[in-house]
Amino acid sequence: MHSAQIDQVRRFNRTVTQRVGVLHDHYLGRDRPIGEARLLWEIGGQGEDVRRLRERLGLDSGYVSRLLRSLEADGLVTVEPHPRDRRVRTVRLTDAGRAERATLDARSDELAGSLLEPLNEAQRARLVAAMAEVDRLLTAGTVTLDTVDPGHPDALYCLRSYFTELQERFETGFDPERSLLPDAGELTPPRGEFLVARLHGEPVGCAGLKLPPGAPAEIKRMWVAPRARRLGLGRRFLIELEARAARHGRTLLRLDTNKALTAAIGLYHSCGFQEVPAFNDEPYAHHWFEKRVTAPPAALQE
Amino acid sequence: MHSAQIDQVRRFNRTVTQRVGVLHDHYLGRDRPIGEARLLWEIGGQGEDVRRLRERLGLDSGYVSRLLRSLEADGLVTVEPHPRDRRVRTVRLTDAGRAERATLDARSDELAGSLLEPLNEAQRARLVAAMAEVDRLLTAGTVTLDTVDPGHPDALYCLRSYFTELQERFETGFDPERSLLPDAGELTPPRGEFLVARLHGEPVGCAGLKLPPGAPAEIKRMWVAPRARRLGLGRRFLIELEARAARHGRTLLRLDTNKALTAAIGLYHSCGFQEVPAFNDEPYAHHWFEKRVTAPPAALQE
DNA sequence: CGATTTCTCTGACTAGAGTCAGAGAATGCA
DNA sequence: TGCATTCTCTGACTCTAGTCAGAGAAATCG
Known part of the structure; x- marks a missing residue:
């Protein structure tokens, strides 16, 4: 591993975390703490068991419970016992929750768009291709x-x-x-x-x-x-x-x-x-x- | 802007913030809150005026002051009035501070290395090239x-x-x-x-x-x-x-x-x-x- | 059937990362 | 000279994002 490679990776980390981080806060951290937003996102359209949510996000059970109470208080989700195992509870989005999730989705699109927006057609194509390559190789590294x-x-x-x-x-x-x-x-x-x-x-x-x-x-x-x-x-x-x-x-x-x-x-x-x-x-x-x-x-x- | 491009950018954002974020916490958030670490980093080898630090990092003056007190208590920096304008205070790293900064630097290198580490030579070269391209184009977008x-x-x-x-x-x-x-x-x-x-x-x-x-x-x-x-x-x-x-x-x-x-x-x-x-x-x-x-x-x- | 395990929830805490409103010292300007 | 401004600091808060230790209900195992 050359130090020139290390330097380039560090430059990349700095640029990306700054640029994406700032936009992330701007677009997604708007009216809801990101913990809640992530949870809302992970629930998905079909509903999900609390234990699987916890597992997927790697969060403490107490913490997830509290986040769910907060989302429930805002009328975004309903929590009910699982029909077959009544220890397990299943979370489902309400209509309001689905709407909120849709706006999160739209904001993610906006965030992505704002990275491409200042570039011309050719630059956009190159950026997207390079991102795909980075994405692929970083993913490959975790297999x-x-x-x-x-x-x-x-x-x-x-x-x-x-x-x-x-x-x-x-x-x-x-x-x-x-x-x-x-x-x-x-x-x-x-x-x-x-x-x-x-x-x-x-x-x-x-x-x-x-x-x-x-x-x-x-x-x-x-x-x-x-x-x-x-x-x-x-x-x-x-x-x-x-x-x-x-x-x-x-x-x-x-x-x-x-x-x-x-x-x-x-x-x-x-x-x-x-x-x-x-x-x-x-x-x-x-x-x-x-x-x-x-x-x-x-x-x-x- | 095609939706396929948007999707790829979103995938990239997710992969990168996850992968780099996790490593960032692991390597850099080890023994010092990242607010302090960032500040320590920005002081640099030459010393720096408090007001410029605040400006560069975009932080509240009270917050910076508190962070500096904490770094001072740990013996990492000294703060003294600016010779020409005694309202302004200048922060300088002590030897211990310089050592701490060097370990932060080394950890950043480790972080970068750990992204490359699981890949083979050819993949590393491709990842670094793609990162350089992303870096360049994201930077271009902010000019x-x-x-x-x-x-x-x-x-x-x-x-x-x-x-x-x-x-x-x-x-x-x-x-x-x-x-x-x-x-x-x-x-x-x-x-x-x-x-x-x-x-x-x-x-x-x-x-x-x-x-x-x-x-x-x-x-x-x-x-x-x-x-x-x-x-x-x-x-x-x-x-x-x-x-x-x-x-x-x-x-x-x-x-x-x-x-x-x-x-x-x-x-x-x-x-x-x-x-x-x-x-x-x-x-x-x-x-x-x-x-x-x-x-x-x-x-x-x- | 009773003991153990699984799952969720509550209460009590903590640390980090800030914000806000002054206070006090030094400096600049009219 | 005096008033406004600049700069830093302190004290008092807030909000997120957690962690930890049980408690209680339901299910499972032997």
Whole structure:
């Protein structure tokens, strides 16, 4: 990390927090404390359980309760017990609450507009593009890769999404029964590993590593949620799995894929995988890849 | 302004304020309230008058006084009367204060580093580049163009800087006496106009428009401070002056320039100026430009 | 069925970040 | 010289944004 990079990041932080901060106070902190405004926003159109609000905003239960009393006193929300579990209480916006939320929304738009407003067309386009890039990369930096059991709810969510997507994208559809998929035991230590990527705690991708004794390691079930694409997550999975395979003493890593998954095929090429003849008879595979892996020298691990 | 742009800006605001905000609290709000930290930072290595601190941070005088008492009690600053005006008090960092400021500085670096840390080399480079672009364009959006009298201190500052720069950049040096410079009266209404660009209230550029009766309008003394370059300010000056010339009923706008000012020459070309034969005998000019101007249709003025 | 846990709420506090209204000293201006 | 102004400081407040320690109701577990 160069100090010129650090300096630029600091300049960015200063400019953005100043500019956005001032406007934020001006547009959004107008007639309601921002704690209340945030809560009002999070309740959403459908209503929400108090405990989930607390969780999402990371606030103390007493504090949330007090904020809700205040919103209730202003006639913006109603709080009633949850029908199935009467300990839990559900918050719902009243019509007045919905109107208030709509003005908050409009103010957010105004705030955004006021950043673009002084610029000409070309500058606006460049600013928005650069913001998208910053947004993407900062988000990418918060995605965590965790080893989990393939039976974990987050893993199951990813696998189900993965299968659904394969069914939609494969010309022939996809039937898990017909595929040479590993059973769960093959993706838990010592026979393998399973990784889940999470963004703000929500699962947004998975990848499995098979470590069959006496055979090359193999990547299975790699998937990235649509909303987490373009964050370099596929590449991160591959690098992580390569390192793990190497740590288990494997020198060859393999995978197979379907011709419909063009982005994945591009990724494999760009990550140094070589296309090779079929090494299995997976019915849904059209391409087979392999890569020699070695434990990276310590200096590059960082 | 498209709603897709607005949405992207809002997403950016959310991501950045969250990510940077959390880290900000973690790194900088550690052992000192951020009000004190900001003040400590603004005092700087040289010491500073209380009134200027107040001005720069936009704080209440009572509040600043209390913050200073607190910093003083911690042995971080000393406050003593200004030698020439004993109403004013000057704050100076003690050695302990300087040390504290250095740790704040280090923490800012850490904060910046922690944004880059989870990314790989290529991603870091892209993030930093995108941040620089956002920084530049947000800054550009806060630059104001104001009509001022050429005798105003900000105007004089710009003109002096302009002449100094010409002296350095012209092969032959530059002597204002030899040049066909307009006198100040030619740049005040009704014979002309003079604009100063300001960033956070500080002058960062100027441009003059001569409106000689019965002759084409002419641009003179256009200058942008080094720290405000690459913000599209030159183009903004030209557009603004074109509009003003048109509003005064002129249809032709002229200017001359020196061959050393290559960036300016590029700008004139790209803004639609055509190079023409010399229309004056300004000794320092090598290129002469003109452009037909018309009042822009209302739809484009926005 | 009783003990434990979960969920929400209330009351009592705290710290930070300011605001506002003078008071007192020094300086500037007519 | 005297009056107004400038500058800083103090005291007395306010509002946000929390935290912490229970209490009471409902649900769950063994």
